[in-house]
Amino acid sequence: MRRLTPIRPSRLALPVLAVCTLILAACGDSTAPEPAARPVLVVTPASAADSGASAFPGEIRAREESALAFQVGGQLLRRDVDAGAHVRRGQVLAEIDPGDLRLQQQSAQAQVASAEAEYARTRTDRARYAALVDQQLISRSQMDAQDAAYTAAQAQLRAARAQADVAGNQAGYTQLRAPRDGVIASREAEAGQVVAAGQVIFMLAGDDGREVAIALPESRIAGFAIGQPAEIELWNRPGVRVPGTIREIAAAADPQARTYAARVAIADDAVGGLELGQSARVYIAAATADADLQVPLTAIQPGADGGKAVWVVDRAEGIVRSVPVETGPYGARSVPVLSGLAADALVVAAGGHLLREGQRVTPVDRENRPVQVQAAHPAAAE
Missing domain, CATH: 2.40.420.20 (conserved putative lor/sdh protein from methanococcus maripaludis s2 fold)
Structure with missing residues (x-):
């Protein structure tokens, strides 16, 4: 007879039986534990x-910055100030060679003298012809010609005097004077250089106030407005903030940086000790109306x-x-x-x-x- 081999439980059977036992035991309790919060x-x-306010890096600038140039061209004879010098209104900063302009002024004055002489002659002739026409010794057409000559001489005299005034002004333009009190921010020409009319010689930063030049991001420009309060902190004075307000926001964004140039005016009582070009940080809380x-x-x-x-x-x-x-x-x-x-x-x-x-x-x-x-x-x- 064939001998029967006893059946042994598989290795996987025991874990399966254990899981089934746990499931059956769980079915006996209908309430599952609540997950922890x-x-x-x-x-x-x-x-x-x-x-919290947003911070923007900036630079201390003058409220009024003027590019100073001569109104006439010529050779720069001398300059009396350098960058960093403090100047007063009306002070002579530089001078160009006035030789040619003075000759033009003298020529214009000579033309004035000639026009005055011609005017005096025509005025005398007109008076003489008026007496003759009353005596009917000359025709009326001759008197009309004298009146026309007198009027022309009078106009030429006015033109000559105007030209003389222009020549005199140009002779005075050989001296470059400061239009206001301020500091020479930069110098762009040297003595001996031939400069053209309108060529920048100095950059003048006025003493009328100080501002911080910053750039506002295009994505948040709607949150800023002129007159909005701000706080300025200098890099060399950490923790010390002075009050200010947004004075100016550019009408268009920079085409490359996509930012709007803005100026933050510093309170007048806090201007002391601020130097041009200093680095600063401006803190502004964006004002969102809605x-x-x-x-x-x-x-x-x-x-x-x-x-x-x-x-x-x-x-x-x-x-x-x-x-x-x-x-x-x-x-x-x-x-x-x-x-x-x-x-x-x-x-x-x-x-x-x-x-x-x-x-x-x-x-x-x-x-x-x-x-x-x-x-x-x-x-x-x-």
């Missing part, structure tokens, strides 16, 4: 007016229909809900919320991509301290 970092929306609240960039999550949303902790139930919001232009660290969010909402500021609707959470602040909500955990209620 997930800790989440929450913040309350910040006021747009109190949110936004009262701001949330961190990390709080914004994709919403329904391609919109924006934030996770908000339900204080009554201790769970998160997705709240659709309308946002403004993104900032460096925050986003203005135009609508959809309450001022006292607990907004999840980090880890929103790991949450789901209705999930129970434990809110904590940035110091990892629990934030009290009204909801009580079911396990604690028992």
Whole structure:
């Protein structure tokens, strides 16, 4: 007879039997343990007016900067000041050779003398002819010719005097004078050089005020306006800020940098000690007319229909809900919320991509301290 071999259980059978046993045991208890609440970092929306200001690098500039040049051309004989010199209004800064211009002035004066002599002659002739015409010794046409000569001589005299005035002014233009008090910012010509009319000789920075030249980003230009307050901090005075206001914003963006040039005026009582060309940092809180609240960039999550949303902790139930919001232009660290969010909402500021609707959470602040909500955990209620 054939001997029967006893059947041995397979190696995989034991784990399968163990799993089945656990499943059957679980079926005996219908209540599954509730998942633990997930800790989440929450913040309350910040006021747009109190949110952190944006910082822009800039340079100290004069409010009035003038390019100084001669109104006539010639050889530069001398210059009396150099870059960095402080000058007064009317002070002579440089002079060009006045020789040719003085000769032109003398020629114009000689023409004036000639015109005056001609005018005097025609005036005398006109008076003589007027007496003769009264005696009917000459014709009326001859008198009309004398009147015309007198009028022409009078006009030529006026023209000669005007030319003499122009020549005199040009002779005076050989001296370059400061139009206002200020500092010579740069020098562009040397003695002995032949310069043309209008060629820049000096750059004058006036003493009438100091400003900071900055560049505002095109993406956020709507948040800035003329007259908006700002604070200026010099690189060599860290921590010390002086007040200022936006005085000017360019009408068009730079075609390459895509930024708008702006000038921030410094308060007059804070101008002392500021040197031209110093590096500075300007702090401006962007004024968004339609936004009262701001949330961190990390709080914004994709919403329904391609919109924006934030996770908000339900204080009554201790769970998160997705709240659709309308946002403004993104900032460096925050986003203005135009609508959809309450001022006292607990907004999840980090880890929103790991949450789901209705999930129970434990809110904590940035110091990892629990934030009290009204909801009580079911396990604690028992």
